[in-house]
């Protein structure tokens with residue numbers, strides 16, 4: 109992320125987010141503090157705080173107005189990931205052992221709950237009732253998205269519509285809420301709040317689609333976790349959904365996708381088959397359509413460096429998937 113020149117716009121602000129995150133990790137129990145610090149120090153793009161800060165800046169607000177919200181958003185995101193790593197039994201995240209690997213299931217769940225609970229304290233510093241309300245309904249829908257994914261594991265009848273609904277809930281909504289809430293915290297007018305929400309929603313859809321593509325095509329070192337994790341877990345993502353519709357070797361594809369304990373060779377074979385059927389190109393094409401929609405909303409934002417960065421981020425998301 110730091111290689112994105114436009115990112116300098118929020119670099120200093122994100123350092124403050126980092127300081128505040130570490131302060132929030134301070135728990136009465138030393139093991140809990142250690143686990144929370146491990147999570148924070150594993151890094152991450154801090155996309156959600158950045159979106160909230162940029163949205164607020166677009167609407168003319170200083171960092172102080174949005175900082176507690178920006179930190180709360182990252183903590184909710186971290187809480188969801190630490191729980192997700194337990195659900196997925198993931199050994200690595202961002203190239204480092206997960207809290208689940210280091211401290212086990214119970215402490216991972218407590219760490220996630222603790223971060224989520226502390227985020228509520230930060231949210232409680234705002235008077236506007238829309239802020240807790242949007243964060244609460246977003247969190248509810250994220251859980252529904254995860255449940256939907258769980259129920260759909262190894263279900264080869266999953267439709268494009270099912271997939272889009274799932275990624276909207278599990279990823280796009282929190283990114284949309286980050287943009288929307290940044291504008292609300294800044295006291296922006298309704299029209300701007302709506303454009304920022306729709307910018308975030310479309311960008312969030314593209315972000316998850318490229319994430320799903322990267323799960324199949326990225327270098328494992330760059331990904332920070334083993335390649336093909338979704339396929340191993342039976343999570344049928346867009347490239348596979350497209351391949352299931354178009355593949356000339358459909359029986360072979362079905363057989364590999366449905367297999368529970370896939371070997372590394374089978375995963376590689378499956379990815380190659382999906383690539384040959386055009387699944388990766390199709391997914392990247394759809395991501396690009398969402399990014400174009402995000403740009404259509406960004407043009408309505410007040411001109412300035414914050415808007416340029418939001419616009420630039422749409423190109424960054426596209427470049428991730430290439």
Ligand code: FPP
Nearest residue numbers: 187188189191192224247250251254278279
């Ligand atoms: C990672 O997706 C997971 C999410 C984006 C959402 C996880 C949500 C929950 C566990 C429920 C909500 C929890 C709270 C605290 C509101 P992924 O598995 O596609 O990505 P990955 O490969 O990085 O794990």
Ligand code: MG
Nearest residue numbers: 192193196198
């Ligand atoms: Mg996961």
